[in-house]
Amino acid sequence: xxxxxxxxxxxxxxxxxxxxxxxxxxxxxxxxxxxxxxxxxxxxxxxxxxxxxxxxxxxxxxxxxxxxxxxxxxxxxxxxxxxxxxxxxxxxxxxxxxxxxxxxxxxxxxxxxxxxxxxxxxxxxxxxxxxxxxxxxxxxxxxxxxxxxxxxxxxxxxxxxxxxxxxxxxxxxxxxxxxxxxxxxxxxxxxxxxxxxxxxxxxxxxxxxxxxxxxxxxxxxxxxxxxxxxxxxxxxxxxxxxxxxxxxxxxxxxxxxxxxxxxxxxxxxxxxxxxxxxxxxxxxxxxxxxxxxxxxxxxxxxxxx
Amino acid sequence: xxxxxxxxxxxxxxxxxxxxxxxxxxxxxxxxxxxxxxxxxxxxxxxxxxxxxxxxxxxxxxxxxxxxxxxxxxxxxxxxxxxxxxxxxxxxxxxxxxxxxxxxxxxxxxxxxxxxxxxxxxxxxxxxxxxxxxxxxxxxxxxxxxxxxxxxxxxxxxxxxxxxxxxxxxxxxxxxxxxxxxxxxxxxxxxxxxxxxxxxxxxxxxxxxxxxxxxxxxxxxxxxxxxxxxxxxxxxxxxxxxxxxxxxxxxxxxxxxxxxxx
Numbered sequence: 001x002x003x004x005x006x007x008x009x010x011x012x013x014x015x016x017x018x019x020x021x022x023x024x025x026x027x028x029x030x031x032x033x034x035x036x037x038x039x040x041x042x043x044x045x046x047x048x049x050x051x052x053x054x055x056x057x058x059x060x061x062x063x064x065x066x067x068x069x070x071x072x073x074x075x076x077x078x079x080x081x082x083x084x085x086x087x088x089x090x091x092x093x094x095x096x097x098x099x100x101x102x103x104x105x106x107x108x109x110x111x112x113x114x115x116x117x118x119x120x121x122x123x124x125x126x127x128x129x130x131x132x133x134x135x136x137x138x139x140x141x142x143x144x145x146x147x148x149x150x151x152x153x154x155x156x157x158x159x160x161x162x163x164x165x166x167x168x169x170x171x172x173x174x175x176x177x178x179x180x181x182x183x184x185x186x187x188x189x190x191x192x193x194x195x196x197x198x199x200x201x202x203x204x205x206x207x208x209x210x211x212x213x214x215x216x217x218x219x220x221x222x223x224x225x226x227x228x229x230x231x232x233x234x235x236x237x238x239x240x241x242x243x244x245x246x247x248x249x250x251x252x253x254x255x256x257x258x259x260x261x262x263x264x265x266x267x268x269x270x271x272x273x274x275x276x277x278x279x280x281x282x283x284x285x286x287x288x289x290x291x292x293x294x295x296x297x298x299x300x301x302x303x304x305x
Numbered sequence: 306x307x308x309x310x311x312x313x314x315x316x317x318x319x320x321x322x323x324x325x326x327x328x329x330x331x332x333x334x335x336x337x338x339x340x341x342x343x344x345x346x347x348x349x350x351x352x353x354x355x356x357x358x359x360x361x362x363x364x365x366x367x368x369x370x371x372x373x374x375x376x377x378x379x380x381x382x383x384x385x386x387x388x389x390x391x392x393x394x395x396x397x398x399x400x401x402x403x404x405x406x407x408x409x410x411x412x413x414x415x416x417x418x419x420x421x422x423x424x425x426x427x428x429x430x431x432x433x434x435x436x437x438x439x440x441x442x443x444x445x446x447x448x449x450x451x452x453x454x455x456x457x458x459x460x461x462x463x464x465x466x467x468x469x470x471x472x473x474x475x476x477x478x479x480x481x482x483x484x485x486x487x488x489x490x491x492x493x494x495x496x497x498x499x500x501x502x503x504x505x506x507x508x509x510x511x512x513x514x515x516x517x518x519x520x521x522x523x524x525x526x527x528x529x530x531x532x533x534x535x536x537x538x539x540x541x542x543x544x545x546x547x548x549x550x551x552x553x554x555x556x557x558x559x560x561x562x563x564x565x566x567x
Binding site: 147149150151152153154155157158161162164165166167168169170171172173 | 380382388399409413418423467
């Protein structure tokens with residue numbers, strides 16, 4: 001269970017990246033499956049070749065940003081549909097990742113990584129390490145929320161919300177998309193780098209389904225906490241990531257086949273996307289909204305009679 | 306302040322559907338001019354506004370703002386000089402951002418955006434003051450999402466956002482057409498007040514003859530991509546809606562005769 005929470009907190013970094021594109025820029029970016037592995041590969045190869053782990057991890061982040069930039073350029077300069085641009089980069093990255101690693105799997109078992117101190121002190125899966133990973137997730141969360149309230153951040157949010165409007169105030173929306181995709185995939189790659197060190201290897205297939213896990217985290221978390229403000233929405237993503245890993249952990253514990261996990265993830269996301277549109281649910285939603293407005297409009301002292 | 310010279314624009318050129326939207330249009334606005342533009346559907350009014358704003362690029366001709374040739378600039382580059390309010394009240398604001406965030410974005414028009422916080426207490430105080438002048442009760446709702454506002458409130462907010470950074474040119478594209486009469490009257494009044502207060506050089510497209518006569522110091526009528534009538538302040542003050550309709554019929558009749566002769 002603690003391991004699941006820990007994993008959820010690490011994967012939250014990736015989920016925050018997905019949140020940035022999917023919710024803020026309104027762009028379903030499939031680069032993620034590739035850039036996650038890119039981050040893992042760069043970190044693993046860097047560490048194996050004797051680089052300090054922190055440096056290798058930073059390089060992984062830059063590699064992810066470059067990948068996001070490629071998708072962004074395909075989409076803005078090349079006028080390629082966003083989904084297709086992401087898929088093209090993702091597929092291209094498969095070869096790039098193999099080139100980086102030179103083989104399909106790079107083990108880190110006897111290497112010194114960012115996680116080694118935790119492993120040496122035998123803290124993995126304890127409150128101490130959960131606390132550490134929580135701290136990392138909270139710092140990245142806080143930075144992201146702060147960024148989204150700066151002048152650039154506001155322009156980025158408006159790019160996803162009403163591009164014509166923000167262009168009429170002098171913002172180049174193409175630049176905002178490039179920046180958002182780069183930041184998002186930087187976070188995704190950073191997460192890949194940490195996961196590689198955590199599990200002790202980088203593997204060419206480790207990114208498969210990452211986008212679905214990321215979307216699941218965003219959707220589940222925001223179904224629980226809502227998204228009435230950026231701070232709440234982003235916090236919900238971290239919570240969603242933890243919930244997602246805990247649900248998977250419980251499902252496995254209940255005896256489900258690990259090979260079915262991707263199918264279950266996909267079904268989970270489909271349900272989370274479809275159920276809110278169903279009539280009964282919509283009525284319930286409407287009822288809730290009416291209640292909320294009624295609550296907001298009702299004077300503090302009820303009128304008599 | 307705004308100079309449009311020999312602008313031509315044809316949609317779908319070289320096809321059966323080719324349509325001349327602007328036919329050698331030239332127009333000059335002095336600083337502080339408030340020009341209302343009327344004309345039937347397809348007369349080229351909105352195309353003219355879009356060519357000025359840069360959302361459309363003319364086939365030929367030049368657009369100059371304050372002496373600067375902006376013909377080759379894209380819409381977001383020109384935005385530093387141009388404030389714009391659209392017909393659709395939803396078009397001028399970001400719905401899932403708060404009122405204060407929308408205003409903060411508008412205040413940064415044309416400036417280099419950095420990593421400073423968008424909304425500060427100093428800005429909030431200014432926003433409250435500006436919103437109070439709109440008399441929409443928005444000054445107490447700075448943190449509300451814009452999607453919660455009514456169409457009239459949104460359009461009033463759009464108007465404030467388009468103008469309070471004092472652009473060189475203000476473009477109004479039938480910005481009261483989608484509102485009910487009461488709200489339309491309110492936004493019309495606010496428009497007059499704001500344009501006067503900032504002394505903005507304004508180009509306003511409208512379908513409403515009374516509004517075209519009431520607002521501004523000059524009126525032009527467009528038909529089939531050309532300016533067919535240009536009234537200065539004096540001629541405009543003497544003109545009536547009935548007179549405008551008569552002019553309109555005359556132009557249409559002329560056009561009909563032309564086509565019969567060909």
